[in-house]
Amino acid sequence: AQTVTQSQPEMSVQEAETVTLSCTYDTSESDYYLFWYKQPPSRQMILVIRQEAYKQQNATENRFSVNFQKAAKSFSLKISDSQLGDAAMYFCAYRRPTGANSKLTFGKGITLSVRP
Amino acid sequence: NAGVTQTPKFQVLKTGQSMTLQCAQDMNHEYMSWYRQDPGMGLRLIHYSVGAGITDQGEVPNGYNVSRSTTEDFPLRLLSAAPSQTSVYFCASSYSRQGYYGYTFGSGTRLTVV
Numbered sequence: 001a002q003t004v005t006q007s008q009p010e011m012s013v014q015e016a017e018t019v020t021l022s023c024t025y026d027t028s029e030s031d032y033y034l035f036w037y038k039q040p041p042s043r044q045m046i047l048v049i050r051q052e053a054y055k056q057q058n059a060t061e062n063r064f065s066v067n068f069q070k071a072a073k074s075f076s077l078k079i080s081d082s083q084l085g086d087a088a089m090y091f092c093a094y095r096r097p098t099g100a101n102s103k104l105t106f107g108k109g110i111t112l113s114v115r116p
Numbered sequence: 117n118a119g120v121t122q123t124p125k126f127q128v129l130k131t132g133q134s135m136t137l138q139c140a141q142d143m144n145h146e147y148m149s150w151y152r153q154d155p156g157m158g159l160r161l162i163h164y165s166v167g168a169g170i171t172d173q174g175e176v177p178n179g180y181n182v183s184r185s186t187t188e189d190f191p192l193r194l195l196s197a198a199p200s201q202t203s204v205y206f207c208a209s210s211y212s213r214q215g216y217y218g219y220t221f222g223s224g225t226r227l228t229v230v
Contacts, residue, residue, distance in 0.1 A: 004158075006158075009156070033216060033218075035218050037218075042223075043204065043223060043224045044221065044223055044224075045206065045208075045219075045221035047218045047219075050216075050218055052216065091158060091159065093218075095218075097216075102147070103149060103161055103164055103174065104149075104161075104208070104218070104219055105161075106151075106158040106159040106160075107158055108156060108157060108158040109158050
């Protein structure tokens with residue numbers, strides 16, 4: 001079974017600075033998808049970024065980018081120019097590519113605070 | 117607005133009571149699932165469905181039932197509520213079984229069992 005590990009329960013960053021959130025996963029498969037979700041205090045789950053395992057290029061969405069290291073099974077999220085609105089819980093998630101068992105497996109999450 | 121609609125947003129139950137959490141999506145998504153979120157535990161899968169008439173158990177299915185009679189609806193039933201079921205529940209759906217698509221989540225239901 002796939003597992004997703006987020007070992008840092010909390011992190012803090014100064015506004016306008018850069019922060020990196022870590023995530024590792026365990027799988028025996030070569031093809032899969034990885035996601036970062038943001039959960040602000042409103043509780044809504046928001047998709048931040050996705051990475052396809054067969055792509056070597058790291059995904060980027062505006063101020064959010066990932067460092068995908070397939071051999072190391074590592075998938076970190078970098079937030080540049082941090083803003084107060086980035087304060088939230090962030091979840092890393094794994095999904096198999098296809099089939100009935102293509103469910104989303106989540107890490108335990110990390111709470112990010114942004115200092116003004 | 118297109119999306120996943122969950123009701124109710126908040127609920128308090130007494131131990132032993134039963135209730136149904138409603139979930140509806142209007143995006144014609146095949147894949148629907150229920151998660152529970154507990155502090156320090158992330159989101160854990162309760163049940164999921166890959167299409168109307170097809171459901172299966174996830175990681176923590178005990179105490180919950182589901183059915184999927186239509187593509188749009190995927191209700192979660194608590195048979196006899198227990199304090200251990202106090203949690204935030206999320207319904208989520210996906211366009212297809214293909215992993216490229218992340219999930220669209222409902223806004224969640226905070227359930228307290230006393």
